[in-house]
Amino acid sequence: MLTRIFLGWFSVMAVFGCDGMCASTRPDVHTDMQITSPAFTDGESIPTRHTCDGDDVSPRLDFTDIPERAQALVLIVDDPDAPRGTWVHWVYYDLPVGAGELPEGAGAPMPGEAGSPRHGRNDFSRLGYGGPCPPPGPAHRYFFKLYAVDAPLGLPEGATKAEVVAAMEDHVIGETQLMGRYARAE
DSSP states (O other), X not given: OHHHHHHHHHHHHHHHTOTTOOGGGOTTSBOOOEEEOSSOOTTSBOOGGGSTTTTXXXXXXXXXXXXXXXXXXXXXXXXXXXXXXXXXXXEXXXXXXXXXXXXXXXXXXXXXXXXXXXXXXXXXXSBSOOOOOOOSSSOEEEEEEEEEESSOOOOOXXXXXXXXXXXXXXXXXXXXXXXXXXXXXX
């Protein structure tokens, strides 16, 4: 019975993209943070420009109400509706807390770029942003999850989502998310 309850809760977290780090399970995490985009509003369609059917450029993202204790930000973008399980589109970590935004196109790693912030490896097997690219059919949900952490992760460039999530354990002090949708014609 306990196994069934655990697996049921794990399934709920996987469906909603919590990475096992939902605010509802950790009351000490600051949830007043906000992530928004001028390209789309929460729950609405992501413009084609930001997908594999367009320019595949990351959208501008704005951040507000970052906790004062935050030392770095982490951004993870994924699609829990992918046919083979959650598909990772972008992992970006050790972002400075004072920036307040990521400009459009920030998901493209620059050759020779050194230091922080760092791009992780997405499920397209490359660094940086890979836009929505679902199979034809119903719209998929894309979660842009922003975490405030109390120390930079210090991981090398190219870390996976799993490595970033493991490094964030016990360091998340704030979190928020923005969800956009995208569908391709059948």
